[in-house]
Amino acid sequence: xxxxxxxxxxxxxxxxxxxxxxxxxxxxxxxxxxxxxxxxxxxxxxxxxxxxxxxxxxxxxxxxxxxxxxxxxxxxxxxxxxxxxxxxxxxxxxxxxxxxxxxxxxxxxxxxxxxxxxxxxxxxxxx
Numbered sequence: 001x002x003x004x005x006x007x008x009x010x011x012x013x014x015x016x017x018x019x020x021x022x023x024x025x026x027x028x029x030x031x032x033x034x035x036x037x038x039x040x041x042x043x044x045x046x047x048x049x050x051x052x053x054x055x056x057x058x059x060x061x062x063x064x065x066x067x068x069x070x071x072x073x074x075x076x077x078x079x080x081x082x083x084x085x086x087x088x089x090x091x092x093x094x095x096x097x098x099x100x101x102x103x104x105x106x107x108x109x110x111x112x113x114x115x116x117x118x119x120x121x122x123x124x125x126x127x
Contacts, residue, residue, distance in 0.1 A: 010122045017115045024108045030101040037098055038091035040069030042080065067092060 046061035048054075056062055065085050067078040080088050 006122055010119065013115055013119050013122070017112060017119070020108050020112045020115065024105060024112070027101050027104050027108065030097055031105075033094070033098075035094045036091050037095040038067065038088055039095055040067040040076075040078075040092055041096070042067055042085075042089045042092045045077075 042065060044063055045066045046063050048056040049062055051057075065080045065082070067080055067088055069076050
């Protein structure tokens with residue numbers, strides 16, 4: 001009876017491992033894409049310029065679209081020209097999608113290692 005239960009558990013673990021492998025394969029489709037990536041996030045920045053007579057001192061802040069990313073622990077900003085906004089935004093979204101996929105792949109692999117450890121434990125016999 002115990003051997004039968006062990007075999008059923010082993011079968012369930014193998015099925016779970018196959019499912020994780022399918023999840024991994026689906027996730028990797030993003031990684032195999034060819035679209036260019038730009039690290040960072042695109043957003044609108046509003047700020048004051050500092051000139052005492054400027055309209056920004058009365059609440060009409062200067063607005064611009066920027067790409068923000070971290071490099072060696074420091075935030076970097078790149079002002080995006082209006083004619084390149086759509087292009088940079090698309091590349092940034094692709095980068096974020098890639099990074100989310102990378103995190104998902106890491107999670108799937110950790111789960112696979114856990115399943116492999118459990119399978120090994122069920123298959124192992126005393127000498």
